[in-house]
Structure formats: C-alpha cells, structure tokens
Amino acid sequence: MTETLEQTLTAYDTWLDQQSLAEKTRVAYRLQVHQYGAYLAQRAASTTDDPLRTPFARDYAVRDYKTYMKTERKAKPTSVNLALAAIDHFHLLIGNDRPQVLRESLPAQAPRALKPEEQKALLRAIERTSSVRDKAIAHLLFYTAIRLGECAALNLDDLRVSARRGVVIIRSGKGDTYREVPLNAEIRETLKVWLKERNKRFSQPTDSACFLNLKGKRLSARSIDLIIRRIGTDAHLELSAHVLRHTCLTNLVRRGSDLVLVAEIAGHKRLETTRRYSLPLLQDREDAMVALHIEY
Structure with missing residues (x-):
C-alpha cells in the first residue's frame, strides 16, 4: 500500500499544479495532503484495508486523522478544517466521493465591524x-x-x-x-x-x-x-x-x-x-x- 500511496501523492502533486487555484491554496493543499500521506504510511502496518479505495476505510482513516490532529498535534479548528478540505481535494484526483467527515465548529464571533x-x-x-x-x-x-x-x-x-x-x-x-x-x-x-x-x-x-x-x-x-x-x-x-x-x-x-x-x-x-x-x-x-x- 505504501508504494501505491507514494505514487498517488506524486500524481496529486502533478495534478495540483494544473488546477486553477490561488498559489497560497495550492501550497497549503500540498502540505496538508503530504502530512496526511505520512500519517497513512505510519498506520499501514496496522490495517489491511485500503483507505484510498475502500469507502468505509477512507472515512475511518480521515476521521482518525482528524482526531489525531486535535489530540496529538493540538491543531486548532481552522487548521483541522483546512486539512479536511485538502483531503477532500486529494480524493477528487483518486475519483472518490468526498469523505464523510464533519468539519469542526468554529468559535462564534461577530462579523468585523468598525469600533x-x-x-x-x-x-x-x-x-x-x-x-x-x-x-x-x-x-x-x-x-x-x-x-x-x-x-x-x-x-x-x-x-x-x-x-x-x-x-x-x-x-x-x-x-x-x-x-x-x-x-x-x-x-x-x-x-x-x-x-x-x-x-x-x-x-x-x-x-x-x-x-x-x-x-x-x-x-x-x-x-x-x-x-x-x-x-x-x-x-x-x-x-x-x-x-x-x-x-x-x-x-x-x-x-x-x-x-x-x-x-x-x-x-x-x-x-x-x-x-x-x-x-x-x-x-x-x-x-x-x-x-x-x-x-x-
């Protein structure tokens, strides 16, 4: 699975460069997807299911990664949501449906107004x-x-x-x-x-x-x-x-x-x-x- 994952990440990099995205978005997506790829590579030994191709394995993997970001990396809700958006984009290349994972609720705040x-x-x-x-x-x-x-x-x-x-x-x-x-x-x-x-x-x-x-x-x-x-x-x-x-x-x-x-x-x-x-x-x-x- 590791070899397939590396090939898919390489293909994503090439495909990403061809997308009509802002440069900052492209950089952010590339970073987030490769971090998710590194996470999948580490957990490959503990599972036989393919998180890139099997729908339920895909959803479980993304949900576990969301928990990992919140608990291990202490990521803020905005960072978690950015990672999920990048992973959604990654799955577009693969041809999968969007992973069924809820976004983090952001702290409520008033719209920006002049003091x-x-x-x-x-x-x-x-x-x-x-x-x-x-x-x-x-x-x-x-x-x-x-x-x-x-x-x-x-x-x-x-x-x-x-x-x-x-x-x-x-x-x-x-x-x-x-x-x-x-x-x-x-x-x-x-x-x-x-x-x-x-x-x-x-x-x-x-x-x-x-x-x-x-x-x-x-x-x-x-x-x-x-x-x-x-x-x-x-x-x-x-x-x-x-x-x-x-x-x-x-x-x-x-x-x-x-x-x-x-x-x-x-x-x-x-x-x-x-x-x-x-x-x-x-x-x-x-x-x-x-x-x-x-x-x-």
Whole structure:
C-alpha cells in the first residue's frame, strides 16, 4: 500500500499544479495532503484495508486523522478544517466521493465591524470628501447596510426622499428578495445634494442609475468599492462596503433594535444570521455605549 500511496501523492502533486487555484491554496493543499500521506504510511502496518479505495476505510482513516490532529498535534479548528478540505481535494484526483467527515465548529464571533473611534474617523473622512456623489454613497452604505451590488443597482425611482422621510428600495436583493430601508436625516440631506448636482451635470442622462460616472453611465460595483476604500485610506482604515454593512447592523442590534426589524433591514432570511451581530467584539461596555451616538 505504501508504494501505491507514494505514487498517488506524486500524481496529486502533478495534478495540483494544473488546477486553477490561488498559489497560497495550492501550497497549503500540498502540505496538508503530504502530512496526511505520512500519517497513512505510519498506520499501514496496522490495517489491511485500503483507505484510498475502500469507502468505509477512507472515512475511518480521515476521521482518525482528524482526531489525531486535535489530540496529538493540538491543531486548532481552522487548521483541522483546512486539512479536511485538502483531503477532500486529494480524493477528487483518486475519483472518490468526498469523505464523510464533519468539519469542526468554529468559535462564534461577530462579523468585523468598525469600533466607535473608527466610526468617528470614517465620518470625518466622509465630510472631508470633496465629491458629493462619493459622500452620498458612503453615507448610504454606512447608515443603511445595503450591499455593494445593491448600491450599484439603484435607480432614481428606488429613492424616495422628502423633508421628513425617506426610503431606499432594494428591488432584487440577495435571493431575489424585495425590501425597503428607511433613510435618516443625514442620508436624505447628502442624497438631495447629490441628486441636485446629478441633474445639473447630466441634464439628459441616458442612464436611470442613481450613481453615475463621469460619462453619465451607471457607476459599477468595482468603482463604488474603490471609492469606499479611498475614503477608508483617508481615515487610516482598511475599509470595504461589507465592513460598513456589518457596522450598521452591529450598531442597530447593540442599540437594542428588534432583531426581526434588523433582519428585514439587512435582508436576512434567517434570524440566526442577524443574531451574530450581538456576539462579543473586542470592545468594552463604554465603547458600546459610545456607539449609540457618534459625534465626529
């Protein structure tokens, strides 16, 4: 079996080099598979079953290796799961089904959100932004938790803004779902300024998109992402639209907003997804209270 194992590992190395994987993934898979191969070689003398070809032997071997990683190598859950993913990939070459082995449960933690002091820095950077369009985009993402693609897909008739009320309509969110998200006074004001400038600069635009580029065409999701990252750089933050979404939802949940309402605003189908935002972050109670009212 040892000779067959060595031949299979060599074949895997050749096959792996041909796969469309990131270089880091390729390196990690190669290391994990060879470590698993060394484990199989050591236990070859104690079993006559072939863990590469026989389904039940395959599953037993991977389960035992998972236990070995946890008890002998003291591997963390993320390392165990990486090894299992690499072993799954290894079995693709052999032509086997995926080993029936459960992944390790990872410690629950809240999605990454900006801390209160980081939110202050961000809002100040937004105020320093000379582009009223970029300012409107940043405020919209920060205060409504809409997704990057949803922001790029907005049309003029998806915004309803008045002096006292406002709403943004997401007509086809994740899972092709519809939802309406209220707009606070700050977003309404920045949107009014942008829409006024939009009408002035593009008196007869051919595109109904809410946010336009210099040519009067719909601003792409990539361009919006670059805008947010540029503002983040000014605030000395590593920023993305997804971080702004997480920050908004975290603020809502920790302010005591009803989880069902927050789930509706976020467009979550499962309430468990929204509950993640109530999990601990690396901030103390005073920081959490500051997040209720951000002065910048």
